[in-house]
Amino acid sequence: MAQTGEEIPRKSSSSFSFTDAAEAVLEQFGHKQPVHYRAITEKALTLGLVNTKGLTPEATLYAQVLTETKRQTRRGESPRFIMHxxxxxxxxxxxxxxxxxxxxxxNEGVRKKLHGQLMVMPPAEFEALIVELLAALGFDDVTMTPASGDGGIDVRGTLVVGDVIRTRMAVQVKRWKRNVQAPVVQQVRGSLGTHEQGLIITTSDFSKGACAEAERPNAVPVALMNGEQLVRLLVENDIGVHRTSYDLIELGEGE
Structure with missing residues (x-):
């Protein structure tokens, strides 16, 4: 890897994930040329960007970069890394x-159009789309609650992880243009049943107060999904979109 006199300031291990460290090293030392993941890892460790007790940090960095790249590609986003x-x-x-x-x-244009469609589609179609997404995310026994009552909760279900962890969830959906405020988070928390956790999905975003309220210490957790995250997850799970694939051929290495 080419060297430069400008070093990245050393930071604590909490400052960088493996992927963020890889980006920082490439930005500073890559000179717009691909670098082997072992060299990236060595530089990141030397600079103190990551601190790991694992025996194979090179494999960890490569796996995390690869996983992020695949997930962003699946969402129709532009990955920050290119695997050469x-x-x-x-x-x-x-x-x-x-x-x-x-x-x-x-793809960015399609994501914007999808968000626009969410705002104008009939209520029943929108509800069906949210239920389909929750099922794709691992929710089981998903049921719509009555339109009135139930403290504003729209959907109830059980989030299942690996057939081992089962978490009862109460979901409120806000098809709003304005940001969701803290009182909405408080309302959802107050409507939770025994052993339930909350989730608010909105087509807009959340105020700082709402985010702080959702993470308030010693309170039942309430997860937040804003409009950008909603669209990303819909695309990732092929809901509301379809994919078109083409074969692209290139010369092999050294050709």
């Missing part, structure tokens, strides 16, 4: 224009 093969990693922002840029521009 044979362990070589680069930054996507180094590629200006070209096919990847055009695809991302197209």
């Amino acid at each position: 093969g044979q362990g070589m990693i680069g930054l996507a922002k180094w590629v200006v224009g070209g096919l990847a840029f055009q695809i991302e521009q197209h």
Whole structure:
């Protein structure tokens, strides 16, 4: 890896995840050229960007970069990393224009259109879409609550993780343009049944007060999903969109 006189300031292990450390190293030392993941890991450890007791930090970094890249691609987003093969990693922002840029521009337009459709689709269709998403996320026994009463809770279900962890969830959905405020979070928390946790899904966003209230210490957790996250998860689970694939051929290494 090429060297430079400008070093990234050392930070505590809590400052960087493996993926953030990889981005920082590539940004500072990559000179817009792919770098092998082992060299990236070595530099990140030397600079103190990550602190791990694991025996194979190189494998951990590579696996996390690969997982993030696959997930962002699945969501139709532009990944921040490009996997060049044979362990070589680069930054996507180094590629200006070209096919990847055009695809991302197209996908961003589709995500915006999908968000717009959420705001105007009939209520029954919107409710069905939310139920489908919750099922795709691992919810079981999903049921819509009556339109009136039940403290504003719209959906109840059980979030199942690996057929081992089962968490009862009460979900409120806000198809709003304005931000959700703290009183809504308080209302949802007050409507939770025994051993239930809350989730608020909105097409807009949450105020700082709402976020603080959702994370208030010694209170039942209330998870928050804003409009951007909602669209990303819909795309990731192929709900409201469909994918088109093409075969792209390139010359092999060294050709």
